Amino acid sequence: xxxxxxxxxxxxxxxxxxxxxxxxxxxxxxxxxxxxxxxxxxxxxxxxxxxxxxxxxxxxxxxxxxxxxxxxxxxxxxxxxxxxxxxxxxxxxxxxxxxxxxxxxxxxxxxxxxxxxxxxxxxxxxxxxxxxxxxxxxxxxxxxxxxxxxxxxxxxxxxxxxxxxxxxxxxxxxxxxxxxxxxxxxxxxxxxxxxxxxxxxxxxxxxxxxxxxxxxxxxxxxx
Amino acid sequence: xxxxxxxxxxxxxxxxxxxxxxxxxxxxxxxxxxxxxxxxxxxxxxxxxxxxxxxxxxxxxxxxxxxxxxxxxxxxxxxxxxxxxxxxxxxxxxxxxxxxxxxxxxxxx
Numbered sequence: 001x002x003x004x005x006x007x008x009x010x011x012x013x014x015x016x017x018x019x020x021x022x023x024x025x026x027x028x029x030x031x032x033x034x035x036x037x038x039x040x041x042x043x044x045x046x047x048x049x050x051x052x053x054x055x056x057x058x059x060x061x062x063x064x065x066x067x068x069x070x071x072x073x074x075x076x077x078x079x080x081x082x083x084x085x086x087x088x089x090x091x092x093x094x095x096x097x098x099x100x101x102x103x104x105x106x107x108x109x110x111x112x113x114x115x116x117x118x119x120x121x122x123x124x125x126x127x128x129x130x131x132x133x134x135x136x137x138x139x140x141x142x143x144x145x146x147x148x149x150x151x152x153x154x155x156x157x158x159x160x161x162x163x164x165x166x167x168x169x170x171x172x173x174x175x176x177x178x179x180x181x182x183x184x185x186x187x188x189x190x191x192x193x194x195x196x197x198x199x200x201x202x203x204x205x206x207x208x209x210x211x212x213x214x215x216x217x218x219x220x221x222x223x
Numbered sequence: 224x225x226x227x228x229x230x231x232x233x234x235x236x237x238x239x240x241x242x243x244x245x246x247x248x249x250x251x252x253x254x255x256x257x258x259x260x261x262x263x264x265x266x267x268x269x270x271x272x273x274x275x276x277x278x279x280x281x282x283x284x285x286x287x288x289x290x291x292x293x294x295x296x297x298x299x300x301x302x303x304x305x306x307x308x309x310x311x312x313x314x315x316x317x318x319x320x321x322x323x324x325x326x327x328x329x330x331x332x
Binding site: 001006009042045046048049050052053056057066067068069075078079081082083084 | 251
């Protein structure tokens with residue numbers, strides 16, 4: 001069975017859980033799914049098995065603690081420890097689609113505004129003067145920054161699983177991390193000086209290029 | 224309370240292999256069979272073991288439709304699983320009577 005079908009089936013079946021079991025199971029599910037370097041197929045298969053077992057137990061009037069112990073985080077940790085790693089091919093697709101969507105979104109966001117401003121309102125310029133060495137450094141740095149941001153988020157989610165954290169506190173932490181990340185991203189683009197070979201690229205070309213990247217990415221995910 | 228020591232985990236692995244060698248089972252079914260044998264085990268503890276046995280290629284899991292409808296993962300023993308089970312049986316035979324003997328002498332029985 002394909003991973004997508006397993007996830008879909010899981011989403012449907014989860015609706016049968018009562019409130020306590022749903023809370024217990026979803027915390028475990030989040031923790032296990034966040035083990036991003038594990039085989040996705042194996043991850044979804046074990047989640048299906050755990051859910052099926054829990055549903056049977058629920059019918060018999062037994063709580064989740066009865067099946068998976070009263071320490072769900074420890075249990076989920078044990079499961080993750082035994083899950084097989086992603087194979088290299090899967091891993092390459094996983095990382096490259098992530099980087100591609102980030103770059104596509106970055107180029108799209110920076111060119112769509114210019115295209116609209118110039119061609120509709122006649123404001124600004126139609127060409128972007130790009131300094132090749134600068135854009136290369138900026139590109140690499142921003143990808144690294146995005147990876148760091150995702151890594152931080154995953155670490156936070158894993159840490160906070162099974163903990164009841166105050167919503168305001170949680171919002172503040174996420175707000176702080178996002179703000180620091182976005183400002184660093186801006187700093188990367190404003191502080192790195194333009195140098196080396198320069199080429200002029202029309203913004204509409206960049207826009208089409210970003211759509212092209214989205215398309216390539218979509219094909220990669222579909223494969 | 225379920226016994227969770229390393230020793231017990233090793234023995235449990237052997238018992239799980241023995242059950243799967245007799246018939247193809249899915250997780251819940253396996254936990255019932257262990258319970259029927261009087262092996263006191265927290266039900267969920269079989270899943271990390273099943274994952275490990277798959278990683279070591281002693282068993283193979285396959286998702287397929289069950290008689291009652293839903294997709295379930297059924298486990299079968301592999302060739303190396305068979306070898307491991309034989310080895311476990313030999314080791315168990317070797318250890319069983321000396322340990323029994325020793326504990327009896329201690330007046331534990």
